[in-house]
Amino acid sequence: MIDIEKIKKLDKEKIREYITLKGSKQNELFDKARIIRMNSVYKNNVELRSVIEISNICEQKCKYCSMGKNGKSLFILSYEEIIEKIKSLANKGRRTFLLQSGELSKQDFIDNISQVCEKAVSLYPDIKIILCMGNLSKNQYKQLKDSGASRYILKFETSNPSLHKFCRPSDTLEHRLECINNLINIGFQVGSGNIVGLPGQTIDDLLADLVLINKLNLSMVSATKFIPNNFSEFKNYPAGDINITLNFLAILRILKPNCLIPSTSSLEQGSVNGQTMGLLAGCNTVTVHDGTPKKFEKNYSIYSDDRFTPEEQYCRDIIKNVNMQAIPYLI
Numbered sequence: 001m002i003d004i005e006k007i008k009k010l011d012k013e014k015i016r017e018y019i020t021l022k023g024s025k026q027n028e029l030f031d032k033a034r035i036i037r038m039n040s041v042y043k044n045n046v047e048l049r050s051v052i053e054i055s056n057i058c059e060q061k062c063k064y065c066s067m068g069k070n071g072k073s074l075f076i077l078s079y080e081e082i083i084e085k086i087k088s089l090a091n092k093g094r095r096t097f098l099l100q101s102g103e104l105s106k107q108d109f110i111d112n113i114s115q116v117c118e119k120a121v122s123l124y125p126d127i128k129i130i131l132c133m134g135n136l137s138k139n140q141y142k143q144l145k146d147s148g149a150s151r152y153i154l155k156f157e158t159s160n161p162s163l164h165k166f167c168r169p170s171d172t173l174e175h176r177l178e179c180i181n182n183l184i185n186i187g188f189q190v191g192s193g194n195i196v197g198l199p200g201q202t203i204d205d206l207l208a209d210l211v212l213i214n215k216l217n218l219s220m221v222s223a224t225k226f227i228p229n230n231f232s233e234f235k236n237y238p239a240g241d242i243n244i245t246l247n248f249l250a251i252l253r254i255l256k257p258n259c260l261i262p263s264t265s266s267l268e269q270g271s272v273n274g275q276t277m278g279l280l281a282g283c284n285t286v287t288v289h290d291g292t293p294k295k296f297e298k299n300y301s302i303y304s305d306d307r308f309t310p311e312e313q314y315c316r317d318i319i320k321n322v323n324m325q326a327i328p329y330l331i
């Protein structure tokens with residue numbers, strides 16, 4: 001029997017056991033996660049959002065990522081290109097936009113994105129803008145918040161400081177957490193989480209990730225599966241384990257009933273029906289890859305060069321197949 005109370009108390013022994021479940025016991029864990037989701041404020045609804053990848057330029061050097069290193073050219077979408085894309089997607093009914101880029105702290109880039117946010121919310125006051133642009137200064141976060149963005153995603157990736165340094169040598173866990181706390185204090189609805197299966201990561205590291213996620217005041221929580229990107233320094237390491245990732249997501253749902261949890265396209269890489277399994281494990285957010293101009297999709301190589309970029313119909317089908325309902329936003 002899965003003991004929900006022990007999960008809520010972050011009982012180390014039980015969580016170590018649950019993180020590695022397979023077969024019928026794993027199904028029982030997913031069942032419990034789905035019941036908790038059904039009883040949450042969002043019930044069986046799934047946020048269907050669009051991602052617009054606005055630039056592949058990045059000042060960090062994460063070893064699992066090949067952004068800007070796969071021989072493809074660098075790009076920054078212009079103000080006009082982003083606004084036109086938002087207009088065309090909004091006219092189709094989309095209301096949540098994830099603007100994602102590498103980490104680029106140049107002030108003119110931040111000014112440009114601020115102007116995009118201002119214009120977009122003036123055109124469509126009911127839209128939600130989520131930014132995922134890495135570590136920036138407090139003033140830059142504030143500028144972006146004041147311009148109309150309401151959410152920000154900044155994953156800590158791993159809560160183990162030395163593993164963090166190994167995987168992300170150009171940053172520190174301490175600085176990453178300072179940025180996450182700045183975002184929370186500024187008033188963003190913040191998303192954060194980890195990567196499951198990083199080289200050298202242990203089950204106890206995952207447990208510590210859960211403790212950290214539980215401590216932070218987050219609106220969105222996530223776990224992505226490590227993918228050995230061909231052009232990255234980690235290309236020869238094995239991929240993260242799909243079952244451990246799904247179990248981690250189910251435990252997250254039990255710990256955070258009212259948080260948004262994405263079923264990411266990383267779950268599909270090397271696994272059949274991975275995103276469907278994510279929804280069955282308790283996730284409630286799916287991202288449609290219809291915002292990045294096709295000519296730049298291959299240039300945005302954060303986790304994988306041959307990444308899966310699901311289109312709207314695929315996303316709607318997997319949501320329908322698990323008897324959930326796609327809606328424009330949850331928060």
Ligand code: SF4
Pocket residue numbers: 058059060061062065066067101102103134302
């Ligand atoms: S993972 Fe993100 S922050 Fe790290 S190098 Fe890639 S784009 Fe930059």
